[in-house]
Amino acid sequence: MRSTNSIRRTGVALLATATLVALPVVGTGDLAGGSGAAAVEYNGGAWRGGWAASPQAPTSPFAPNWSEQGFSNHTVRQVIRVSTGGTKARIELSNRYGKTPLRITGATVARTDKGATVQAGSLRRLSFGKGRSVTIPAGGTAFSDGVPFKVEALESVTVTLYLAGPTGPATFHHFASAVASYRAQGDHRSDSDGAAFKETSESWYYLSGVEVSGGRAARRDGVVAFGDSITDGVGSTANTNNRYPDKLAERLAAAGQARSVLNHGIGGNQVVNDTTWAGEKGIARFKKDVLSEPGVGTVIVLEGINDIGGSSPAFPGGPTPEVSVNQLIEGHRSLIRQAHARGIKVIGATLTPIKGSFYDISDNEARRDAVNDWIRTSGEYDAVVDFDRAVSDPGDRDRILPAYDSGDHLHPGDSGYRAMAEALDLDTL
Structure with missing residues (x-):
């Protein structure tokens, strides 16, 4: 697997500002209806x-x-x-x-x-x-x-x-x-x-x-972490707020840059397949979960390992249709296009190791390597954070470092999630 810096910036120019239209909010006493899009207040302070x-x-x-x-x-x-x-x-x-x-x-x-x-x-x-x-x-x-x-x-x-x-x-x-x-x-x-x-x-x-408002000037600097169980925080210690988006929020606050860091991970979620228990496929729910949030400037995409491992009999709820490397890449491209259409910067995160886990079968590792190579080298993401390199064992890059492993060789533990948050360059946010 190729070596790379934790963050790679590209020259993609994004909108510095965007015109957002206030949409109706559900909530009229006992009778209400609506689209689910977040309303945005201007002149009175943005939500x-x-x-x-x-x-x-x-x-x-x-x-x-x-x-x-x-x-x-x-x-x-x-x-x-x-x-x-x-x-x-x-x-x-x-x-x-x-x-x-x-x-x-x-x-x-x-x-x-x-x-x-x-x-x-x-x-x-x-x-x-x-x-x-x-x-x-x-x-x-x-x-x-x-x-x-x-x-x-x-x-x-x-x-x-x-x-x-x-x-x-x-x-x-x-x-x-x-x-x-x-x-x-x-x-x-x-x-x-x-x-x-x-x-x-x-x-x-x-x-x-x-949602909150007031206390600071309105800025479009919110961050959404989008993904599956590794974004959701599975494997972290309960009641400790040790998911990687939590640790990122703490880093920003410690640096005097406290802002929205929203966790839109769903355990088991896939980019291109719906599942019975893990939500709509990422390319469909992205609009509802990410693009409806107010004030978002950046989204971090860490998703695809369940597409690769979902065809395994070990996938909870039963196997899902096999996804090729090209299909998964096209799914990522859809997420990039959706974000860019709203003027949102997209950081692509490499998929973390699976060696020794129940996903470590067939050609899954080769497919993970191929997707990671595309994320690192294609230039299609505005920046890249190398979570794979951040948590992998230097002696075996296909395996999570034991100190970072929650125990299932798939999900990081508290130290691993902290390492992931520290791999993000705050300047890219």
Whole structure:
């Protein structure tokens, strides 16, 4: 495998600015509908992503969760960490995979204390088009109204939803790499203590974004990390925020450059194949998950190892159609074209090692090498970050360095994710 610098810049010129059109936001009391695109405020300060997670269809291939059964007279309290701060906040809720309209009876936002407990005095009730409740149509998205809410970069925020009626199966995000959600019977949306929340889950439900505004001049400098389980943080220690996008957000904050770093990874996701449990193919969901985010200037694409390994009998949920090197490259080209059409810079990330993992069969390593060679040398990405070289063993470049391995020889552990974040040149962002 060829040696390369961690980042390679190219001479591709991108738009320094772009005209963004404000789109309608779902949220008019009890009746709402919309496209799911993020609205952008100008003159009053732009919304920017503080946190995000890509919606997934209800499923439970790895561990029990609440997505398939849904909720009825439940309060669901969910904890996230924002990458950038502000003086005003709003939430984004997704019913993308719902089969029926979803009624949110009420919602609150607060600063996290510990577990399901929130900091005293920080709890704010949310409204939707001035109403306390909202009904989101099947396939739709809703934004709450903005509420005064001062939050700092890297601070944890708690969002609470009260779901009075039966929801049916729930749109959710499977891998939170944390005890992320707490459930209580009845209406506990305004509780400060967490005593009523007896059940926990390592997934997020309906919550797909927390946006902030104020506190700084509007800039189009947000970063989206797009990919599969290695972006999602599978293999990192639970409850530690050690996914590589988290470590990148921490690097930026430490350098005085705190900004949106949004994680749009989905474990098991592929570039060119849909899967029953790991979401729509990347070339389809890119528009919904990445291009709908406000203020994004750069996207980091790390995806394709599941396309290569998905035809293996070991692929969870059963094999998917085999993908050739050329098909995978064409998929990457689609992502590049979609981003460039919006004036967004695209950083291509090399695929990390698989030797010794359940993907290490047939010609998978040769295909990984070929895709990485194209990413490094084609010049089609605006810049390249060599995650492969960052985490591989210098004595065997096809294998993850043992110190960086989570144990399955496919996913990095905490140290590996930190090495990936450190491989990114902040100047390219």
